[in-house]
Amino acid sequence: MASLRIATWNINSVRLRLPLLGEVARSLEPDIICLQETKCPDELLPLDGLKALGFPYVAARGMKGYNGVAILSRIPFETRTNDPDWCLKGDCRHLGITLDAPGGPIELHDFYVPAGGDIPDRAANPKFGHKLDFVAEATTWSVARGENRRSVMVGDLNIAPLEQDVWSHKQLLDVVSHTPVEVAALGAWQRAGAWHDAVRHFVPEDQKLYTWWSYRARDWLAADRGRRLDHVWVSPDLAGTLRSHAILKAARGWEKASDHVPVMIELAL
Incomplete structure (x- = not known):
């Protein structure tokens, strides 16, 4: 039986952390790595360095200094070209591809x-309004697309939806990323695509689960005040193919680490 290993990581600058990307590739052995916050315009993407890691197929949507997404793959794919320009900002927050996967094509979205x-x-902080509008648009898009089949969605969604996705539910209820309005918005998006939470498939909802630890903590490991901001969702027809998952927590302790750690799921196709 063939397998497909898909990893996601907010790398927080692909040029700065290219050596760490090699460590991720060696540690997790993914077939595909989806990156967020690449902070790199497409013409400056270190393409040779990425391919040298064993990923001959690369797609990116980047801009100078901010945001940016990229997908690295060991297997061929076609880049989707008709997905929305979210909130009409052109700010490089989404990249979709169609993978040439075992058993038939798989649609993969990196957000x-x-x-x-x-x-x-929203009134005091336009950035918060932008976030809510982005998720609302993505929800409407999901509804319009109809039945969700052979699809995977990954990325830094910047929302920790469950009580055990944060170090303290009570203390973070009024902190951006865990507020009730954000949690409700993310839930609506998930339901709109009938998405299955691939990592919580393996980790019960009553267990703590984090993928991000703030740079502000003097000792992130001792404090362990994390949040689960990075997600992998699969369409209902792929839920039964989930074989394993991994969260590379050790990556948070690497020199010049990102504040996010890689997350990976494996599908048996």
Whole structure:
């Protein structure tokens, strides 16, 4: 039986952390790595370095200094060209491809949802409004697409939806990424595509699960005040093919680490 290993990582600058990307490839041995926050215009993407890691197929949508997404693959794919320009901002937060996967094509989407700033109030903080609008547009898009089949969605969605996805549910209820309005919005998006939470498929909802630890913590490991901001969702027809998952927590302790760690799922196709 063939397998497909898909990893996602907010790399926080692909040029700065290209050596760490090699460590991720060696540690997880993924077939595909989806990156967010590449912070690199397409013409400056270190294409040779990425291909040298064993990923001959690369697609990217990047801009100078901010945002940016990229997909690295060991197997062929076609880049989708008709997906929306979210909130008409052209800010490089989504990249979709169609993979030449065992058993038939798989649609793969890589998202980087706006962080939303520090104040959870649309009127006082336009960044928060942008975040809510982005998720609302993605939800409407999902509804319009109809039945969701052979699809995977990954990325830094910048929302920790469950109580055990944060170090303290009570203390983070008014903190951007875990506010009730964001959680409700993400839930609507998930339901619109009938998406299955691939990582919580393996980790029960009553267990703590984090993928991000703030740079502000003096000792991130000792404090362990994390949040699960990075997600993998699969369409209902792929839920039964989920074989395993991995969260590379050790990556948060690497020198010049990203504040996010890689997340991977494996499908048996």
